[in-house]
Amino acid sequence: MTRPAGASTAGTAGVPRSPSATGRNWRQVIRDQPLIPLIALLAVLVVVLEFASPGIVNANWLGTTLRSAIPLAILAACQTLAMLTGGIDLSVGAVASMAAYLIGTLSPSQGPLVAIVIAVAACAIAGLVNGVGIGVFKVHPLIMTLGMSLVVLGLMSVYQLAMVQQGVHIVDALRFVGSGISFGFLPNSLIVFVPIAVIIVVGLRRTGYGRLLFAIGDNPIAARLAGARVWQVHVALYMLSGILAAIAGMLLSGLNNTATVSLVEQQVLPSVAAAVIGGTSIMGGRGGYAGTIVGALILTVVTTLLNVLEMPEAVKQILFGVIIVVVAAAYTRVSGDS
Amino acid sequence: MTVVAPELLLNATDVAKHYGAVVALRSASLAVRPGEVHALMGANGAGKSTLVKILTGGVRPDRGTILVRDRPFVARSPAEARRGGVVSVYQEPALIPDLDVRSNLRLTQSPIEATRHWLAELGLPELSLADLVRDLPLASLRIIDLARALAIEPDVLLLDEMTAALPANLTERVLEVVGRQRGTERSVIFISHRMIEIAAVCDRATVLREGETVGVVDVTAGSENRIVALMLGDIASDLPARVAAVAASANRPADVRPRLSARNLSVGTKLSDVSFDLFPGEVLGVVALEGQGQDELFDVLSGSERPSSGEVQVDGAAASFRHPADAIRAGLVYVPADRAEALLMQRSVRENIALPFSTRFGAWGPIDLRSEGQKVDAAIKTLQIDTRAASEVRRLSGGNQQKVTIARWVAGGIRTMLCFDPTRGIDIGTKQQIYALLRDLAAAGTAVLLYTSELKEIQLACDRAIVIFRGRIVAEIPVADADEPTLLRAAYDLKPDAVMPEELAAETMSAEAAGAEAAVADAAVGAVASQAGSGGTQ
Numbered sequence: 001m002t003r004p005a006g007a008s009t010a011g012t013a014g015v016p017r018s019p020s021a022t023g024r025n026w027r028q029v030i031r032d033q034p035l036i037p038l039i040a041l042l043a044v045l046v047v048v049l050e051f052a053s054p055g056i057v058n059a060n061w062l063g064t065t066l067r068s069a070i071p072l073a074i075l076a077a078c079q080t081l082a083m084l085t086g087g088i089d090l091s092v093g094a095v096a097s098m099a100a101y102l103i104g105t106l107s108p109s110q111g112p113l114v115a116i117v118i119a120v121a122a123c124a125i126a127g128l129v130n131g132v133g134i135g136v137f138k139v140h141p142l143i144m145t146l147g148m149s150l151v152v153l154g155l156m157s158v159y160q161l162a163m164v165q166q167g168v169h170i171v172d173a174l175r176f177v178g179s180g181i182s183f184g185f186l187p188n189s190l191i192v193f194v195p196i197a198v199i200i201v202v203g204l205r206r207t208g209y210g211r212l213l214f215a216i217g218d219n220p221i222a223a224r225l226a227g228a229r230v231w232q233v234h235v236a237l238y239m240l241s242g243i244l245a246a247i248a249g250m251l252l253s254g255l256n257n258t259a260t261v262s263l264v265e266q267q268v269l270p271s272v273a274a275a276v277i278g279g280t281s282i283m284g285g286r287g288g289y290a291g292t293i294v295g296a297l298i299l300t301v302v303t304t305l306l307n308v309l310e311m312p313e314a315v316k317q318i319l320f321g322v323i324i325v326v327v328a329a330a331y332t333r334v335s336g337d338s
Numbered sequence: 339m340t341v342v343a344p345e346l347l348l349n350a351t352d353v354a355k356h357y358g359a360v361v362a363l364r365s366a367s368l369a370v371r372p373g374e375v376h377a378l379m380g381a382n383g384a385g386k387s388t389l390v391k392i393l394t395g396g397v398r399p400d401r402g403t404i405l406v407r408d409r410p411f412v413a414r415s416p417a418e419a420r421r422g423g424v425v426s427v428y429q430e431p432a433l434i435p436d437l438d439v440r441s442n443l444r445l446t447q448s449p450i451e452a453t454r455h456w457l458a459e460l461g462l463p464e465l466s467l468a469d470l471v472r473d474l475p476l477a478s479l480r481i482i483d484l485a486r487a488l489a490i491e492p493d494v495l496l497l498d499e500m501t502a503a504l505p506a507n508l509t510e511r512v513l514e515v516v517g518r519q520r521g522t523e524r525s526v527i528f529i530s531h532r533m534i535e536i537a538a539v540c541d542r543a544t545v546l547r548e549g550e551t552v553g554v555v556d557v558t559a560g561s562e563n564r565i566v567a568l569m570l571g572d573i574a575s576d577l578p579a580r581v582a583a584v585a586a587s588a589n590r591p592a593d594v595r596p597r598l599s600a601r602n603l604s605v606g607t608k609l610s611d612v613s614f615d616l617f618p619g620e621v622l623g624v625v626a627l628e629g630q631g632q633d634e635l636f637d638v639l640s641g642s643e644r645p646s647s648g649e650v651q652v653d654g655a656a657a658s659f660r661h662p663a664d665a666i667r668a669g670l671v672y673v674p675a676d677r678a679e680a681l682l683m684q685r686s687v688r689e690n691i692a693l694p695f696s697t698r699f700g701a702w703g704p705i706d707l708r709s710e711g712q713k714v715d716a717a718i719k720t721l722q723i724d725t726r727a728a729s730e731v732r733r734l735s736g737g738n739q740q741k742v743t744i745a746r747w748v749a750g751g752i753r754t755m756l757c758f759d760p761t762r763g764i765d766i767g768t769k770q771q772i773y774a775l776l777r778d779l780a781a782a783g784t785a786v787l788l789y790t791s792e793l794k795e796i797q798l799a800c801d802r803a804i805v806i807f808r809g810r811i812v813a814e815i816p817v818a819d820a821d822e823p824t825l826l827r828a829a830y831d832l833k834p835d836a837v838m839p840e841e842l843a844a845e846t847m848s849a850e851a852a853g854a855e856a857a858v859a860d861a862a863v864g865a866v867a868s869q870a871g872s873g874g875t876q
Contacts, residue, residue, distance in 0.1 A: 206704055206705050206707065207696075207702060207703055207704050207705060208695070208696025208697075208698075208701040208702045208703060208704075208705055209696070209702035209703070211689060211692070211693070211696045211705070212696055212697065212702070214682070214685060214689070215682050215685070215689075215693055218682040218683065218684050218685055219678075219679075219681065219682050219683065221679050222679060222680050222681055222682055222693070223682075223693070223697070224661075224662055225640070225642075225662050225672060225674065225679065225680060226662075226666075226680075226693045226694045226697050226746065227661075227662055227663040227666040227667075227694055227697040227698070228663070228693075228697035229661060229663055229697075229699075232699060236702075285682065285684045285685070286684055
C-alpha cells in the first residue's frame with residue numbers, strides 16, 4: 001500500500017527525533033511496505049520448491065506457474081476491489097463458469113465474437129443485480145453474492161439441459177491466449193493480464209473511483225457526508241467484478257480446454273485467500289492489488305510444492321486453511337491498534 | 339482502624355509511550371493523594387488520553403512506574419486495572435445497546451443495588467433497569483456508566499470528559515457527587531475542558547504539555563490563570579486581537595440577500611416551525627440545551643434528513659435535498675461534532691481532505707495529483723494542521739482531526755458552512771484557532787451556522803445567536819447581549835425578568851465560579867465582558 005507523495009513527505013519531515021522514535025521496527029516496515037515481506041515469502045517458497053525437487057525451477061516452470069496464477073489473480077482482483085469496500089464477491093465462480101459455458105455453447109452457432117459479447121453482458125448483468133441488491137437494498141455482500149452464485153448455477157443447469165446434445169466448443173483464440181506460452185516462459189494471457197493489473201493498481205491510487213472504494217470501506221458514513229452516493233459505487237464495483245470474472249472464466253476455459261457450469265467453482269475460496277494473503281483487509285479500507293498478485297503467485301507455488309511433495313488432497317486443504325488463517329492473524333497483529 | 343493512609347494513593351512517575359515515530363508521552367508523572375479530586379489537564383495531543391489508557395489497561399507504557407497504594411500497578415486490560423483499584427468512565431458509554439440496563443450490569447458483575455442507589459443520587463431515580471440501552475439518551479448512558487463505576491467503590495475513579503454530553507441539571511448532580519469523594523479514602527481523577535468544573539470540584543491539577551508533566555497546581559480562586567498558562571505554553575498570546583474583530587463585522591447593509599433561509603421548517607415532533615436567515619459574511623450561533631431539535635435542524639440543512647414540512651432556500655431559491663450530495667452542490671457543507679462520523683481513520687490526511695473532490699460521478703476518473711496537492715497543502719496551512727502523523731488520521735490528536743474535517747471543505751472553496759459543535763472535546767488552543775478561522779471565513783464572505791454547546795463561544799465567534807427550545811426558536815440575541823447568563827436563560831426559555839431556578843443559579847452563578855471563569859477568559863482570549871459582574875448580582 002502506498003500513499004500519495006505529498007502526504008508521505010509531510011509525514012517524514014516533522015518526525016520527532018527522540019531516541020525512542022527510532023521505533024521503525026518490523027511492524028512499521030510491514031505496515032508501510034507490505035510487498036517486501038510478501039515477495040520474500042514467495043522467494044523462500046521457490047527456494048524450498050527447488051530443494052524439494054532439484055531442477056524444477058526453470059523457464060518452463062515459470063511459464064506454467066504464471067499461466068495458472070493469472071486467472072486466479074484476476075478472480076482475486078474481484079475480491080480485492082470488493083473487500084476494499086468491506087464487501088466480498090462469492091459469485092465470481094458461478095459467473096466466470098457461466099461466461100465459459102455460454103461461449104462454449106454459443107460460439108458454434110453465433111460465432112466467437114458474438115458469443116463473447118453475450119457472455120460478458122450476462123456477467124455484467126449478474127454484477128448489476130449484485131450491486132443493486134447490495135447498494136440499494138442493503139443486502140449484505142456475503143449473502144447477496146452467495147445467493148447470486150446459486151441463482152446463476154441454477155439458471156446454467158437449466159440452460160445445460162437444453163444444450164445437452166450440442167456439446168461445447170472452445171474458441172481457438174481463447175485456447176491460444178489461455179494456455180499458450182511464448183518464448184518458452186511468457187504465457188500469452190499476459191496480454192490480457194498486464195493491462196488489467198496496471199489499470200487496477202494505478203486506478204486504485206490515482207482515480208476518484210479508487211479513492212472512493214477505500215473511503216467506503218473505511219467509513220461509509222463519512223463518504224456519504226462528503227457527498228458520495230454510495231450505491232452508485234457499489235453498482236459499478238460489482239458490475240466490474242462480473243466483467244473481470246468473465247475474463248477469468250474465458251482464460252480458464254482456454255487453459256483447461258473445457259467449459260462446464262462449475263468450471264471455476266474451485267477457485268472462489270483461493271481467490272479470497274489470495275487477496276487476504278496480499279494484505280487486503282476483509283474489513284475494508286486497507287489493501288491493494290499489487291499484494292494480491294503476489295498472493296496469487298504464492299498460492300500457486302504452494303500448490304505446486306504440495307503436489308511435488310505428493311501430499312494427499314486432504315493435507316493440501318489443511319495446509320491451505322492454516323496458511324490463510326496464520327497470514328490473516330499476522331496482518332491483524334501488524335495493522336491493529338499497536 | 340489504625341491503618342495509616344499512604345502518602346499517595348496513586349503515584350505514576352516518568353511514564354512514556356510512543357506509537358511508531360509519534361511520541362504520545364515523553365515523561366509524565368501523576369501523584370494523587372487519598373481523598374482528593376485531582377484534575378488532569380492538557381491541550382489535545384498533550385498525552386492525556388494516552389495516560390488515561392495506560393491507567394485503565396488499554397495501553398502498556400514503554401517506560402515508567404505506577405504505584406497504587408504503594409503496590410506496583412500493572413494493567414494489561416480494563417479488568418486488571420479494576421482489580422488494581424482503578425476504574426474509568428470513558429468518553430464513550432461502555433454499554434451493550436441490545437441488552438437492558440440490568441443485563442449490562444450483570445455482565446460486568448456490578449452490584450445492582452449500589453448502582454441503583456448512585457443512579458438516584460445522580461439525578462436519575464426514575465430510570466428503569468429493564469430499559470433497553472439502545473432506547474436511552476446518551477446523557478443517561480453516561481450517568482449509568484458513572485453510577486456503575488461508583489458502585490464498585492474503586493480506589494481511584496477516573497472520569498474522562500464525564501460532563502461533555504450532559505445537560506446542565508445532570509452536570510450539577512455529577513459535580514456534587516464527585517465533590518463528595520473529597521476527604522474519603524478514595525480519590526477521583528477528573529478530566530474536563532470546562533474550567534468552571536475544575537474550579538468547582540478539584541483540589542489539585544496536574545498539567546500535561548507535549549507529553550510531559552509541566553506542573554501541579556493547587557486549585558484555588560485564580561489558579562486557573564496558571565493552569566491555562568501551563569497548558570498553552572506560548573500559544574496564548576496571539577488571539578485577543580483577532581477575536582476583537584467580531585463586533586466590527588456585525589453591521590450589514592440592509593439590501594443583502596440571505597445565503598440560506600429556513601422557512602417554517604418542521605421535523606416530526608422534534609422541530610417545529612423554525613424560520614431564520616443566514617447572511618453571507620456572518621456567523622450565526624445556534625444555542626440549545628441537549629436534544630431541543632438542533633440535531634434535526636442540521637440534518638435537514640445538510641441533506642441527511644427531509645423536513646416533514648417547511649422549506650429551505652439557498653440564495654433565495656427553494657432547495658430540496660435528498661442526499662448530502664444535493665446540499666453540497668448547493669454550497670452547504672457540514673462539519674459534524676463526531677469526528678468518527680466524518681473521517682476515514684485509516685487513510686491519510688491528504689485523502690481525507692481530498693475526499694469531497696472525487697465523490698461526484700463525473701470525478702471518478704484520474705485525479706490531477708498536482709492540483710489536488712496544492713489545494714490540500716493550502717488547506718493544511720490555513721488550518722495549521724500538525725502533519726507529523728499524516729499517514730493515518732486516527733493517529734492525530736482530536737483537535738487536529740477536527741481541523742481535518744474543516745480543512746476538507748475549506749480546500750474546495752466554501753460558501754456556506756454548517757458546524758455542529760465543532761469544538762466539542764478539544765483543547766483551548768485549537769478552539770481558539772477554530773474561532774479565528776470561522777471569523778476569517780466570514781470575513782471572506784462565507785456564511786457560517788454554528789451550533790455550540792459552550793455558551794461562551796457565542797461571544798467569541800458569532801455575530802448573533804438564535805436560541806432553540808423544544809423545537810422552536812424562542813429568541814434571537816445580538817452578540818453584544820449574548821453573555822452566558824442571558825443565553826442560558828433563553829435556552830431554558832425563561833423570560834429575561836424571570837428568576838432562575840435555584841439549582842441553575844447554583845450551577846452557573848456561584849460568585850467563585852463566575853470569577854474563575856472570567857479569569858480564564860482573561861488569560862485565554864480576552865474579555866468575556868460583564869460575566870463576573872452579572873454573576874455576582876445573582
